[in-house]
Amino acid sequence: MLALGFFGWIIIGGLAGWIGSKIMGTDAQQGVILNIVVGVVGGLLGGFLLKLVGVDVQGGGLIFSFLTCLAGAVLLLFIVGKVTGRR
Template structure:
């Protein structure tokens, strides 16, 4: 994937994860992109532990993997900082 694709998929994954975790009001576009890209790396690593192929499965699998990883990342950050999400 190109750098532009990483940014777009990362931004979408970070935004979806922040909506799911209730942290969207605290994050801006740049943080959504960073969380999504970090989530993609984390999700790809977790997927490879279970024998999955995080590379080359298409953009939909990449988006789902990045979103899953971003949710895990936001959960871990929430545990580390002691913050709890507030759902409306």
């Protein structure tokens, strides 16, 4: 995902964070900036976890990067929800 550059991170991260917040039902609590942060951090989390299981995340392409960000964002929102006691 590093090949996407700064604006790629913002666009892919924002989209993944927004869709992840829709899936987890937290969209009403989040704004655009938080969606971007959740998506980017989710991408880092998803990429880290995929590397741990041996998946090559560097050569995955745009759709793979988006799906990695989305899965990481959903996981991040789930963890935050459990830690804070929210749904």
